[in-house]
Amino acid sequence: MTKRPTRLIPCPAKVVAMVRAALGPLSFTAEAQIQYLIDHRVDADELALQLNDVIPFLTELVQQGNAPKVAADLIRAIDARFSAMSGSEHADKWTEEALIEAVEWAEIRTLARSALQAIADATP
DSSP states (O other): OOOOOOOOSSSSHHHHHHHHHHHHHHHHHHHHHHHHHHHHOTTHHHHHHHHHHHGHHHHHEEEEESSSSHHHHHOOOOHHHHHTTTTGGGGGGSSSHHHHOHHHHHHHHHHHHHHHHHHHHOOO
């Protein structure tokens, strides 16, 4: 197996800010998430798409000491939950009702809060 070369992230603070911005709405209460979707005029899948934008940078952030490994692992766990919820057969998981009632969303909120805390704890 060939190891992928590490990319140098030119402005890691901005990428960490993007990670925090993606995790923020995922950590909100269900009611606050619904209000976020209304305010931004987006569907629930936008919450996953925002996180998806930062996934490619996790390895480099950790290797360069800009994010703790535990936060990256938590973010990957969120991404795995989203993957399990993808596809038309899981469309019911992407509704306002699901944000309130689905166990998957409760788990995602908990993981997001933990990831944000891990990043905060590692920030000098």
